[in-house]
Each structure stands twice: as C-alpha cells, then as structure tokens.
Amino acid sequence: MTTQATKLAVPGPLLALGNILRFLMKSPTSAFGLLVISVLIGVAVFAPWIAPFGPYAQDLNNTLAAPGGAHLFGTDELGRDIFSRLVYGTRITLTIISLVSIVVGPIGIFVGTTAGYLGGKYDTIMMRITDIFLSFPSLILSLAFVAALGPSLNNAIIAIALTSWPPIARLARAETLTFRSADYVAAARLQGASTSRIVLKSIVPMCLPSVLIRLTLNMATVILTAAGLGFLGLGAQPPVPEWGAMIAMGRRYMIDSWWLVTFPGLAILLVGLAFNLLGDGLRDALDPKQMNRR
Amino acid sequence: MKSVNVKNLTITLGEGSKAVTILPNVSFSVEPGECFGLVGESGSGKSTILRCMSLLFKQWEGEIRLGNQSVRDMPLIERCRTLQMVFQDPYGSLHPRQSVRTVLSEPLRIHKLDRQKERMERAITEVGLPVEFLDRYPHQLSGGQRQRVAIARALILEPSILLLDEPTSALDVSVQAEILNLLADLRARKGFTYLMVSHDLAVVDYMCDRFAVMQAGDIVEILSRDMLEGNKATHPYARQLIDASLEYDSAI
Numbered sequence: 358m359t360t361q362a363t364k365l366a367v368p369g370p371l372l373a374l375g376n377i378l379r380f381l382m383k384s385p386t387s388a389f390g391l392l393v394i395s396v397l398i399g400v401a402v403f404a405p406w407i408a409p410f411g412p413y414a415q416d417l418n419n420t421l422a423a424p425g426g427a428h429l430f431g432t433d434e435l436g437r438d439i440f441s442r443l444v445y446g447t448r449i450t451l452t453i454i455s456l457v458s459i460v461v462g463p464i465g466i467f468v469g470t471t472a473g474y475l476g477g478k479y480d481t482i483m484m485r486i487t488d489i490f491l492s493f494p495s496l497i498l499s500l501a502f503v504a505a506l507g508p509s510l511n512n513a514i515i516a517i518a519l520t521s522w523p524p525i526a527r528l529a530r531a532e533t534l535t536f537r538s539a540d541y542v543a544a545a546r547l548q549g550a551s552t553s554r555i556v557l558k559s560i561v562p563m564c565l566p567s568v569l570i571r572l573t574l575n576m577a578t579v580i581l582t583a584a585g586l587g588f589l590g591l592g593a594q595p596p597v598p599e600w601g602a603m604i605a606m607g608r609r610y611m612i613d614s615w616w617l618v619t620f621p622g623l624a625i626l627l628v629g630l631a632f633n634l635l636g637d638g639l640r641d642a643l644d645p646k647q648m649n650r651r
Numbered sequence: 652m653k654s655v656n657v658k659n660l661t662i663t664l665g666e667g668s669k670a671v672t673i674l675p676n677v678s679f680s681v682e683p684g685e686c687f688g689l690v691g692e693s694g695s696g697k698s699t700i701l702r703c704m705s706l707l708f709k710q711w712e713g714e715i716r717l718g719n720q721s722v723r724d725m726p727l728i729e730r731c732r733t734l735q736m737v738f739q740d741p742y743g744s745l746h747p748r749q750s751v752r753t754v755l756s757e758p759l760r761i762h763k764l765d766r767q768k769e770r771m772e773r774a775i776t777e778v779g780l781p782v783e784f785l786d787r788y789p790h791q792l793s794g795g796q797r798q799r800v801a802i803a804r805a806l807i808l809e810p811s812i813l814l815l816d817e818p819t820s821a822l823d824v825s826v827q828a829e830i831l832n833l834l835a836d837l838r839a840r841k842g843f844t845y846l847m848v849s850h851d852l853a854v855v856d857y858m859c860d861r862f863a864v865m866q867a868g869d870i871v872e873i874l875s876r877d878m879l880e881g882n883k884a885t886h887p888y889a890r891q892l893i894d895a896s897l898e899y900d901s902a903i
Contacts, residue, residue, distance in 0.1 A: 540744035543707050544804065548758040549731040558757070562748045 380642040387638020393631035401447040408441035412598045421614045431616040433607060439616060442598035443624055449599045450628060453514055453583045454576050460518040461525055462572055468522070469529025470560050474537050474552070484530070487523040495520040495578070496585055503591040510599065513592035517582050521575055528571050532564040566643035574636035577629040584625050600625050652683035652842050653718035653733060653811045655704070660713040662703055673699050674711070674868045686838060686845040688855040688862030690892070696868040697848040698739075701814045704846070705736050717812060728762060735805035736814040740821045741797035745789040751775070751800050752785040758808050774803040779833060795826035802833065815847040819854060831857060852879065852896040864889040 381387045400407055409427070416436035424431040430439040472483040490498070495517075502516035536542060537560070545555050586592030587601025595602055600621040607617025660677040663670050674696045681687040689697040703711045706722060715722045717733055725733065738744035745754060755771045764770065772782050778799040789797055798818065805813060818834065819827040835858060838845060849855050855862050856879050863870045864886070872886040882897065884890045 540738040540740060541746040544736070544738065544744055544801075545757070546707065547705055547731060547734075547736055548804075548808065549727050549761050550757065554761070558749075559746055562746075 377642045381638045386634045390631040390634030401451045404444050408444040410438040410441040412442045412445035430620045446598045446600050456514050457518045457579050461522045465522045465525025466529050469526040470533045470556050473530040473533025490523040508591045510593040513586045529564045536563050570640045576632040580629050654683045655681040656716040658714045662711040684842045686859045688859035689848045691865030695865040732808050734812045735810040737818045739817040744801050774807040778803045812844045
C-alpha cells in the first residue's frame with residue numbers, strides 16, 4: 358500500500374512518459390530509432406560546436422576533395438565541407454518535421470474528431486474534402502502548391518502540411534466513431550457538457566495515442582517529401598544545406614565524386630528509418646493492451 | 652423529490668423500410684420518492700425508456716414530465732440537476748484516462764458550483780469510498796469501486812431523480828448486494844425517485860415498490876412488490892416471467 362501511495366505522488370503524464378520510454382528501450386529496433394533521433398536532436402542543438410567548418414565556408418582551392426583528412430566526408434564543388442553541411446542540415450530537417458507535425462496534428466485531430474462526433478452533413482462534407490486531398494499523390498500535390506506559391510523552404514513546409522493532414526483526420530474520425538456512443542460520453546452529455554467540451558475532454562484524449570503513432574510514422578514520409586522537393590529544386594534553395602538540395606547539387610558531379618550524394622542520401626535514409634522504427638515501437642508501447650499492464 | 656409521468660411515449664429508430672418501432676406506446680407514472688422497476692427480456696425496450704427520458708434519444712414522441720415540467724422544455728442545466736443516470740457497465744461508463752477527481756469535478760465546473768473540493772469529498776464518502784480514491788484512475792479500481800464512483804458522479808449534481816440502467820448486472824453477486832444496499836441507503840437518506848431497469852426479479856423485489864413488466868416495447872402489466880410472492884400477476888407473460896424467476900431461484 359505504501360509503495361502504491363508513493364507511485365501515485367508522481368504526476369500521471371510523467372509516469373506514463375517514463376513507462377513508454379522504458380518500453381521503447383526494451384526492443385532493439387525502437388531503441389535504435391530513439392537513439393538516432395536523440396542524436397539528431399543533439400546534433401541540431403550543438404551544430405556550431407560539432408561542425409568543424411561553417412556550412413557556407415567556401416574553399417575554392419580544395420573543391421571536390423575526397424573524404425579523409427580535414428574533411429571527413431569530403432568537400433563539394435565549391436569546397437564546402439560536406440560533414441559540416443550535413444550537421445547544419447539536421448536543423449532544417451528538424452524544423453520541417455516539427456513545423457509539419459505541429460500544423461498537421463491539430464488540424465487532423467480537429468477535423469477528424471468533429472466529423473466523427475457530429476456526424477451528418479458536416480461529416481460528409483469534411484470527409485469528401487479529405488477524400489479529394491487523399492486521392493492526389495502527396496508529392497504531386499506538394500509540387501502544385503510549391504509551383505503556385507514559389508519555391509522556398511517555408512512554402513515547402515506549407516505544401517507538405519497541406520498534403521499530410523488527411524490521413525490523420527481519417528484516423529481520428531475512425532477512432533472517434535468507436536468512442537462516440539460510449540457510456541462515458543453519454544454520461545458527459547447528461548452532465549450538461551457542451552459538444553466542444555465533450556470532443557476536447559472525452560474524445561481527443563482517446564484519439565491521441567494512435568494519432569501520435571501516425572504522426573511519428575508520417576515524419577519519415579515528410580522527410581522524404583521535403584528531400585524530394587529539395588531535389589527537384591522546389592524546396593530549400595541553394596546554398597541552404599538541406600539534404601535533398603545537396604543531393605540535387607551533387608548530382609552533376611556524381612560519377613566522379615560519389616561522396617557528394619552518398620552522405621546526404623545516407624543521412625536521409627538513417628533518419629527516415631529511425632522515425633519508422635520509433636513509430637513502430639510507439640504502436641506497441643501505446644497499445645491499450647500494453648497500457649493495462651501498468 | 653419529483654414525480655415522473657410518461658405518457659404515450661413512442662420511438663422509432665431507423666428510416667424508411669428499415670424503421671423499427673422500439674416503443675409503440677408506453678405510459679406509466681412514478682410517485683415522488685418511489686422506486687419503480689422496469690423488467691423484461693433483452694430487447695424489450697427497458698433501457699430505451701431511460702435513454703428517452705434523459706434525452707440521449709431525442710426523436711421520440713409523446714410526453715415525459717418530471718414533476719410538473721416536460722423534459723423537453725427544461726433548460727439543460729436544470730435538467731442535469733434534476734435527472735442523472737447510472738449506467739450498466741462500470742468498465743465503460745468511466746473515462747479510462749480521467750482520474751476520479753476529474754470525473755467528479757467536471758460536472759461541478761460545467762455547472763459552476765461553489766465549494767468544489769468539499770462537494771467532491773462529500774460525494775465520494777457518501778458512496779463509501781475513502782477520500783484518497785480521488786486521485787485514482789479507473790484501471791486502479793475494482794468493478795464495484797468503479798460503480799460507486801459512477802454513482803458518486805450521478806449524485807454530485809444533487810439530482811432528485813436517478814435512472815438506474817441495470818446498475819448491478821455487470822458485477823459479482825457479493826458486490827451486487829453492496830451496491831444495492833448503497834442505493835437503498837441513499838434513497839432512504841435523500842429521498843430520490845428511482846427508475847430502475849433490471850433483468851433480475853430478486854433485485855426488483857429487494858429495491859422496488861412497484862414494477863412494470865415489459866414485452867416487445869409494451870408494458871404488459873404494472874405490479875406492486877407484494878404481488879411477486881405467490882405470483883399474483885394476471886397477464887400470461889408476466890406470470891410466465893415471474894414463474895421462471897421463482898423456479899430459477901428455488902433451483903439454486
């Protein structure tokens with residue numbers, strides 16, 4: 358009884374977070390994902406201390422140098438250190454991921470839960486809009502948006518966000534449909550709770566775990582789309598050290614200088630893989646059956 | 652204390668050719684402070700009556716009066732403070748991610764009531780749980796404890812009418828007795844009007860002054876408690892139901 362009392366003193370969300378982290382560390386794949394993402398965040402925060410050169414520092418006497426020596430991953434066509442550019446690129450990648458998630462999560466949850474809870478005409482209209490967005494390949498739709506707005510990193514973020522909320526909305530709606538007729542929702546209605554209060558306090562907390570999983574899995578796609586847009590010259594513009602843009606610039610020298618495209622490519626692969634593995638692990642950790650084991 | 656009057660309650664669910672009339676035409680009345688039972692087989696429309704009364708179903712016709720006011724004319728806030736419901740399954744009626752404190756404080760916040768802490772503590776002690784339980788989550792409670800929390804949630808708005816939708820059927824026999832005693836005790840102290848749906852005639856015999864036997868959405872007969880003994884029902888279905896229950900009890 359005393360141990361239980363001390364356990365209860367710890368705030369609920371912190372306790373849950375600790376449990377989830379512990380669960381993630383247990384499986385090697387999700388632990389790897391978590392590790393890579395922690396490293397990514399660490400590198401982004403401490404980029405100026407980690408990178409030996411500035412991301413824009415040119416050295417025209419030492420262009421296209423092979424990896425080794427002072428330049429771990431070699432230099433590009435303007436003599437810029439690729440390792441330093443990769444390190445600074447983590448900041449851009451993280452910015453894209455977090456901005457997209459911050460925009461997409463709330464929009465998806467809002468559209469999905471309200472459509473699922475209110476039903477009727479509102480549901481039909483919202484879901485048909487989602488259908489329209491879903492029926493385009495996201496890269497093509499992003500291309501259209503960027504073409505309309507003009508190529509830049511911010512527009513790429515807006516374009517990606519606009520194309521990646523529909524799956525979240527669909528998911529949140531499906532979850533909401535299973536909860537809307539639950540007795541605790543009926544009880545909340547009998548207590549006089551308004552619709553917005555029920556959606557916010559009763560339904561959103563139930564949808565959060567699966568939305569969180571979906572968002573994490575989505576991050577890999579977001580990275581790929583951002584890199585794809587960068588590669589096509591529609592995302593981040595040179596000289597910004599965005600990984601996709603770096604590959605695009607290196608493509609011309611690819612045959613002779615493999616390191617120009619290999620290392621940014623590997624970075625994209627690694628981070629994409631890490632988010633996928635973490636998402637998979639989160640799915641197990643946030644599974645209701647696992648929650649009951651607490 | 653408020654009386655309940657149900658007159659010509661009719662509800663049809665579904666549309667077009669798939670429409671099903673759940674309650675063709677139901678009328679009954681409950682005295683203030685009475686415990687009125689609704690018994691019948693599954694699908695006979697017992698719970699539907701409660702859901703119509705609480706306006707969880709809105710598309711019914713007819714009239715339901717609480718005291719001298721029609722439910723439909725009552726402002727939402729007043730209706731909530733007149734009528735509350737306890738659900739059948741305590742595992743489904745408490746939000747899995749809300750602590751007992753949240754469950755009990757939500758209605759107080761919605762209705763902007765004062766002395767929230769005091770009210771919460773009083774509600775939880777009234778249902779026989781220690782005050783420390785406020786910080787627990789549903790998964791840390793047993794079935795009986797959950798049902799007590801659900802009752803506390805219904806009580807906290809100080810309603811005069813409680814709708815009980817098979818409040819004990821999801822619980823163990825020993826826990827059933829505890830919850831029934833709690834409900835009987837609360838009624839004796841506070842004078843609630845109870846409307847209780849049950850499968851179990853023994854529960855009805857213990858709790859209710861009068862009860863209605865339902866079949867396929869119709870009330871076939873309204874009986875008082877003492878008519879259970881020796882089966883004084885006149886309608887054949889009611890007789891059959893009571894006989895079956897008596898036989899079952901003696902077989903045990």
